[in-house]
Amino acid sequence: MTDIRQTMEAQYGEKAMERSLTIGEHYDAMDVVIEAYQKLKARVEALENHGVKFVGTWQRAQVYTRGHVVVQDGSSWVCIKDAAEGVVPSKSHEHWALMAKAGRDGKDSNR
Incomplete structure (x- = not known):
């Protein structure tokens, strides 16, 4: 709304929205409102289209982007900020969030 007000005031003076x-x-x-709507619509579509994507086992030489999900040492991690090569999920909480912690392997179970 601020952008619309600023545009109208720039074109027609400070009191444009009061008369x-x-x-x-x-x-x-209306042109200003439609333009603002179209920009907002494009942003919403971009957000909705950028879900999570499982990309397999974490690889040191791979670049990851926000939304990528990897497995590292049995735990699942989701990339929350684009990560360069070598950014280890379990050591970089700025780039990765733990999605599911590795459980016990069950080999020590006494049945």
Whole structure:
């Protein structure tokens, strides 16, 4: 809303939003609103299309982007900030969040 107000005030003066607008100003205002809506719609679509993606076992030479999920030492990690080569999930909480901690392997179980 601030962008719309600023655009209208830049075009028609500081009091543009406090007075009755002419027909032409209404059309201009609608153009500004439509442009703001389209930008917001594009941002929402980008967010909705960027879910999580399982990419397998963590590899030291691989670059990961936000949303990638890897397995490292039996735990699952989700990349929360783009990670360069060699950024180890279990050692970089700035780039990775623990999704599921490795459980016991069951080899020591007495049945």
